[in-house]
Amino acid sequence: MNVLIVEDEALSAERLAAQLRAYDPRITVLAQLPSVAKAVAWLQAHPAPDLLFLDIHLEDDLSFRILEQVPLRAPVVFTTAYDQYLLDAFRVNGIAYLLKPIDDEELAAALSKYQQLQQHFAAPDLGTLRRLLTPAAPAYKERFMISAGAKLRSVEVADVAYFFSEDKVTFLVTHKGQLLPVDFTLDKLGEMLNPHDFFRVNRQYLVRMQALDNVHVYSAGKYRLELRPPARHEVFVSQVRLSEFKQWMGK
Known part of the structure; x- marks a missing residue:
């Protein structure tokens, strides 16, 4: 399986790559990219990966901007430091949503889900993603x-x-x-x-x-x-x- 990691914190990206290799040494991490701009450029220049891991909040924008600029059919696993407002939505829609720090068992469940459904993924619904990723009342730190x-x-x-x-x-x-x-x-x-x-x-x-x-x-x-x-x-x-x-x- 070829995987692309888009994550703006280098330590989080390295940790995820290590977790993927520990789950299955055959997994190849093609690249670790920190921004929307670099991810778009990479995807335009390379064949699509089998699976994408996207941090929701990147250093230059939200990650769904990548999906707006590059037509992809590869499934997406979203990662984030936030703990509530998208969890149920992505599970219902069949796209995994992992909270940081990413738990090994949750990651394994997401990869198992991918393996079961890999023949049935469709292009992401950008309208739904945009609506879900920009909630009307975000919970800011107090x-x-x-x-x-x-x-x-x-x-x-x-x-x-x-x-x-x-x-x-x-x-x-x-x-x-x-x-x-x-x-x-x-x-x-x-x-x-x-x-x-x-x-x-x-x-x-x-x-x-x-x-x-x-x-x-x-x-x-x-x-x-x-x-x-x-x-x-x-x-x-x-x-x-x-x-x-x-x-x-x-x-």
Whole structure:
């Protein structure tokens, strides 16, 4: 069986590939791709795999955009960090839906299902996928559990001013100026938090609207932000995010 993995977290992709090989050493992982753009380019240049594993939220878009751009009849197993809103839908429709971290038994059940039904898969219903993957009322994260030495504490999202990454560690900063580490990348935080409240201004900072003290306009393509409480770095809005930032500010 030839398998394609589309997953934007390298460790998750490697773990899934190892689980597949452990289930059946004959499984060949053709590629591990992090984005919609790279997956589309690969699929356009290679024969279709027997089975696709697609992370729902990729670094540049939702994975169903791949299916809109490339006509495929190969079945899809969706993977995600979320734990409720699509589980029943994909099981009923015969497309497996695995929660991260992926359980070995759940993966085995999905592969067994594929083997039983591989002669009967049809092209995915994109209209149904789009409707299911964009629920009207997503459940955004409300609090974080923080480890502080031998102690645990809960921090409400409402108390967070912004997040930033430094030396491969992600920190949250509260409105009171407390600096605390969190076990999520900024990419994943962007999926977990309400986009009405938080915006990824650049690769290093994800900020709350209420934390913006001042926005300094240097030119049409360069904005510097003053955050409250003050950030330890100069914070500029990435040029590629500038248009979206202005739209977010105007909501």
